[in-house]
Amino acid sequence: MADYMVRASALHGMRPTIEELGGDANALLKQVGLSDAELDPESWISYRSFLQLLEIAALSTGCTHFGLELSRHQDIGILGTLGFIIQQAPDLRTALRELTTHFSHHNQGADVSLSVDGSIAQWRFTCKLEGKVPISQQADLVAGIGVGLIRLLLNPSWSPSAVYFSHAPPPDLKPYKKYFNCPVFFNWDSSYSTFDAAILDRPISESNPQLHRVLREHLHMMQSKFPNDYCGQIRYLIQQAMTTGDCSIERVANSLAINKRTLQRQLKTHDTSYKDLLEEVRFDIARGYLLESGGSLTALADMLCYSELSAFSNAFRQCHNVSPREWKKQHATLM
CATH class of the missing domain: 1.10.10.60 (Homeodomain-like)
Structure with missing residues (x-):
């Protein structure tokens, strides 16, 4: 069965999140063969094993919104060079385009996309893995990181218009409503967030055009080396x-x-x-x-x-x- 790879930096925050919820991080990492993966965040690990880790962490801790909790421990830093490029983009539209274009530099097994229909922008997550693959925790994680990213770039109090998940609703919806501060829907056809497209042209206050260009060139060089x-x-x-x-x-x-x-x-x-x-x-x-x-x-x-x-x-x-x-x-x- 085909697999893809994701940078080991995706494990950032995994251990403290599991332990705060009463789980045994060492045992879970060992169970999926990722015991040593935390040592080098620039290395690559199996995406299928990463998804498996998210799911067993949710089961073993009893936290049905584990992916959302993990997103609180992760920030733009997990994206490495790509994260710096996003921060130096002139506006939000450019920043999100950079992320969608170069997302494979961080995760080869998933896609994120941005589309605009009139006044509504849509931010969508898609898993490339075929067959029966558990992605509910990954969908929560991506949604949480995505909202956190826009809050970081524009306004800490920003909230999307709505968030949609393809998985079934968990028993406790309060963590979702508290974090996203907007209507949240489940059992949808796919996982995505919607927001006012007008914010796409808002400038990023601390952007640096020269640094943005230099970092993009560096990323292109790095990508050319990875087959x-x-x-x-x-x-x-x-x-x-x-x-x-x-x-x-x-x-x-x-x-x-x-x-x-x-x-x-x-x-x-x-x-x-x-x-x-x-x-x-x-x-x-x-x-x-x-x-x-x-x-x-x-x-x-x-x-x-x-x-x-x-x-x-x-x-x-x-x-x-x-x-x-x-x-x-x-x-x-x-x-």
Whole structure:
């Protein structure tokens, strides 16, 4: 079953929210394989596992509006560079357009969209995952963050005209009415919020056009480095794992909250294997190092997570039919 990835920064506030509600955060994170995910907010985790965590957190704490509670612990900072870009936009319309255009930089498994019909603006959330996927807590979370974002940019006391959810109404509606301060509807065809379109052209008081432009350029550069295809994403995760000294299949599978057999199965459907991708990444880095660096081969072998220099040399020779030193000499003469 297809999955997508979301930045681990989406877990910000998860632990205190669970613990404030009397839950065991360590046990829940471990249950979905995300125990270590909080350590690096810039890494990527399984979106399906993130949704599962939201749902089991709601069940284990007995808080049917857990997603809404989590939104109180999250702010624009979870979006990283994208969050800074939004804050520096000239007006709300531009800020929300930036978010809809670049949302995949934060979450590849969902879309947010802005539409305007006359005097009414509509802010909509859509999950890309197919099949039976629990999204009620995610819908609450996105709605809560969205309203919080507009309050941050324009006015802390702002409220939408109405909020609609596709899920059934929870037993207690008071938290929704208190937070959104507007009519809230359930069992709708989709999840979205509506508000007065006139506010879209309101300026953001502390925006900086020059900084906005620089940050946008930086984000575009970052996005160009992160691939959209599945195998490319695994290569990216392998490179990330190398910086920790452990690029094993178990480590990469754990970052996706799946076991290694599942990862092997998914890669097989793409006519490749983890070993093949690991070698591709290792040798791409090795060739660049040999051409551009005067560093030692021992340091290179260590950087590529080989147990010893001889293991790297043997693997390199098997792939290139020459030793690393000989390959460096051959290609140095071509430069």
